[in-house]
Amino acid sequence: MHFGLYLVKHGVITSAQFTEALECQLLSRPQLGALAIEQGKLSVKEIFRILQAQADDPKKLFGELAVKAGMISEDELESLLYRQSTCTLPMVKIIVELGFVTADVAQECLVEYRSETSTVEESLGALIA
Numbered sequence: 001m002h003f004g005l006y007l008v009k010h011g012v013i014t015s016a017q018f019t020e021a022l023e024c025q026l027l028s029r030p031q032l033g034a035l036a037i038e039q040g041k042l043s044v045k046e047i048f049r050i051l052q053a054q055a056d057d058p059k060k061l062f063g064e065l066a067v068k069a070g071m072i073s074e075d076e077l078e079s080l081l082y083r084q085s086t087c088t089l090p091m092v093k094i095i096v097e098l099g100f101v102t103a104d105v106a107q108e109c110l111v112e113y114r115s116e117t118s119t120v121e122e123s124l125g126a127l128i129a
Helices: 003-009 015-028 032-038 044-056 062-068 074-087 091-097 103-128
Strands: none
Touching (some): 003 015, 003 091, 015 091, 044 062, 091 103
């Protein structure tokens, strides 16, 4: 479960606050093409070709199209996606910055969330093993 949904489920934030925080989080996420240019994986011209292909088939993801076109490898895509995830603001920081909760409450909830989700993951692992 997403941390934000956990907060809504436990009455820490409202659904509307979660939606606002999620929008902020999405806006903080760098575009994959910008990261690819920054890391020298793609040129601006290649980015435009991929975006054109994406305009023709909007259901296709940018990275998927770049790999399919042979412009980057699967490993390079994985590296770019990882970098993108590490550059995105964490939900816990956003809800504090928006004033939905204090830093102390956010940290306490995060500890509880991690404890609960690790217990669930351990239980699932035991079932699969």
